[in-house]
Amino acid sequence: MVALLDEQSTPPSLSVSIGQASSAGQKSRNQDFHGALVPDERALSFKGITVALADGISTSEVSSIASQTIVKSLLTDYYSTPDAWTVKTSVSRVISAANAWLYAQNGFAGLYDVDHGHVCTLAAVVFKAHTAHLFHVGDSRIWRLSGQSLEPLTADHHVSLGAGEIVLSKAIGAASHVEIDYMCEPIALGDVFVLTTDGVHEHWHSRAVADVILESPTLEAAAQKILDDALAAGSSDNLTVQIVRIEALPNGDQTQFDMAAKTLPIPPLPREGAVIDGLTILRQLHANHRSHIYLAKTIDGEKVALKIPASDLKDDADGLRRFLMEDWIARRIDNAHVLGAPALIGPRSGLYVVTDFIEGQTLRQWMQDNPKPSFEQVRDILEQVIRGLRAFHRREMLHQDLRPENIMIDTDGVVKIIDFGATYVAGVQEAAPLREEDGILGTLQYTAPEYFSGAPVSWRSDLFSLGVIAYEMLTGTLPYGTQVGKVRNTRDQLRLRYRNARDDAHPMPAWLDDALAKAVNPDPARRHDALSEFGANLRAPSVSYSARRHVPLAERNPERFWKTLCGVLALLSLILATLAFD
Structure with missing residues (x-):
């Protein structure tokens, strides 16, 4: 069955219009x-429209290779990046990779002088939903037509060497790492953006160019006229101009998720033995106010889980959107x-989601069956969850509802994260910027306090x-009880007081309690710097803990301390006596 969203008609x-x-x-x-x-x-919905130009430096015989490489990379590799990534992340990764390749080519060819290497400038815009994402390196420029004048949106990366000599301070391929200027601009119907190389904009009058764009019959004609005028004005360089006009914008409430929800009906709840689009229902697994989950089997006999939204969701656009996101996410994370x-x-005849079926139990059930687990059992489960969470975070996703009920342990002991109904996906949110997710989507006892205080959230949440x-696995209780759910502002957040996990009923190393306290610190900036760091701190004391807990030798071994001190003093006395007789 292909992805549910790919089966439906697409939204506006x-x-x-483009002229080049x-x-x-x-x-x-x-x-x-x-x-x-x-x-x-x-x-188009998830990645947008890309427009880009590059200008090879005139002192290099191979700079045209750099220009072609960076533009072709953007027009191909960008669309191969995960849909879940934001435009900024995707384009920056592509530019950085192309820059590294070009820089390496300079080394392979012995072109250590930047002026003769695979070097170029770059100006690129990605139009996605209601936003223009601008990327700029060097002295090519991006402009916006405002009224009857052109306004530059980028600043040249130049350094003056004196005596009128100006050189580029940033360029693609000039160094192993490239700093990319990025900004985003809201767009409206009729907006016009212009991209130019210096051979054009150093030989034009912006007011005259604006008139050309407004008066020309097509953008293609306008681009050619601007180029011809720059040549006539004395330009001796290569010349490139691109003009983009916004002709239509997607409706904020007509995303692919909304269209899919409107196209297919919510099917009636099936009985055992019923067949839905070739899937035979075996039995019901679970039901709540959001959905009904059934065990089903395919024509080939494979067991799957079939989830149908509750009828209460039929008029809940946000609820259906989150329901459909589960299918979308499950098909984009391979972990x-x-x-x-x-x-x-x-084809599908109704609105439902099909996922893999996991034979096993939830972590909640496992905790009830194992009220006093060993440290190694706890570490094994948490380390598997960490590996799953990292798959979310690498795709710019936040699960946002991680709790024992949403973690499954199969019969082979493999731990899997489930239930993506609350998951935040940066790239999807960017594609539908008018959609606002209100309220706390996760479970209060496990939700980070920054969600309640209104502070920024991140993977640390x-x-x-x-x-x-x-x-909870180690103590059977919660570090803050029910206090997190009462947080309303940053002051409340920072007033939270951690309850030590280490006590007579729950003996554990002090350094392990320290690792737990750091992971659930009310201040996100004071939590671990990586999920893997938390995993490591569950197995051994952290460097910071060891530094804080360093005990002087006089306290650890008084007898050895005094013997050592006496020995040092005796040696010092001997040295002084020898010097005195000399």
């Missing part, structure tokens, strides 16, 4: 390179410790939830 989408022109000008070859890509509807979805093929689970 972003549309643009490029010329070698008075030079024998054109080292500029440019391109634009309007993808298919699915990629042994995260619930996946089977690759089935076939999931770490807090994991820390609470670890604390």
Whole structure:
């Protein structure tokens, strides 16, 4: 069965008009390179439209390779990055990778002088939903037509060497790492963006260019006119110009998730033996106010879990959106410790989600069966959860509802994170910026205090939830009781007081209690710097703990301390006596 969202008709989408022109000008070859890509509807929704140009430096014979490489990378590799990533993350990764490759080529070819290497400038814009994402390196520029004037949105990366000599301070391929200027701008219907190389904008008058854009019959004609005018004004460099006009914008309440929910009906609750689109219902597994989950089997006999939204959700757009996100997420995270979805093929007659079936028990049931687990049992489970959580975070996702009920342990002892109904996906949220997620989606006892205080959330918020689970596994209680749910502001958040997990009823090393306290610290900045660090601190004292708990030799071994001190004093006396007789 293909992904549910891919089966439905697509919502109203972003549309643009593009005009482009490029010329070698008075030079024998054109080292500029440019391109634009309007993808298919699915990629258009999640990735947007990309427009980019690059300008190879004139002192290099191979800079045209750099220009082509960076633009082609953006127009291809960007669309291969995870849909869950934001535009900023995706494009920055692509640019950094291309920059590293170009820099390496300079080394392989012995081109250690930047002026003769695989070096170019870059100006790129990704139009996604209602936002323009701008990326800039060097002295190519991005402009916006405002009224009848062009306003520059980027600043050249130049350094003056004196005597009128100016050189680039940043360029693609010039160093192993490149700093990318990034900004995002809201867009509206009719907005016009212009990208240019210096061979164009150093030989134009912005007011005249604005008139050309407004008066030309097409953007293609306008681009060519701007290029011709720059040549006539004396430009001796390569010239490239791109013009983009916003023709249509997607409706904020017409995302692919909304359209899928409107296209298919919620099916009636099936009985045992019923068949839904080739899936035979075996029995009901679970039901709550959000959904009904059934064990089913495919035509090939594979067991799967089929989830149908509760009828109460039929008029709840946000609830249905979160329901559909579970299918979307399950098909985009391939990790042994995260619930996946089977690759089935076939049309759907109703609104439901199919995922892998896990034979086992929830962590909650396991905790009830094992009220006094060994440290090693706890570590093994938590380390598997950490591996699953890292798969979320690497895709810019926050689970946001990590609790014992949402962690499964199968019959082989493999731990899997389930239930993605509260998961935040940065790239999807970016694609539907008008949608606001209100309220606390997670379970109060396990939700980080920053959700209640209104402070920024991050992957450390999931770490807090994991820390609470670890604390509960070892003690049977919660580190703050019910106090977290009462937090209303930052002051309340910082007033939370941690209850030591180490006591007579729950003996454990002090350093282990310290690791738990750090994971659930009310201040996110004072939690661990990585999930793997928390995992390591569950097995051995942290460096900071060891430093804080260093006991002087006089306290650890008084007898040895005094013997050593006496020996040192005796040696010192001998040395002084020898010096006195000399």
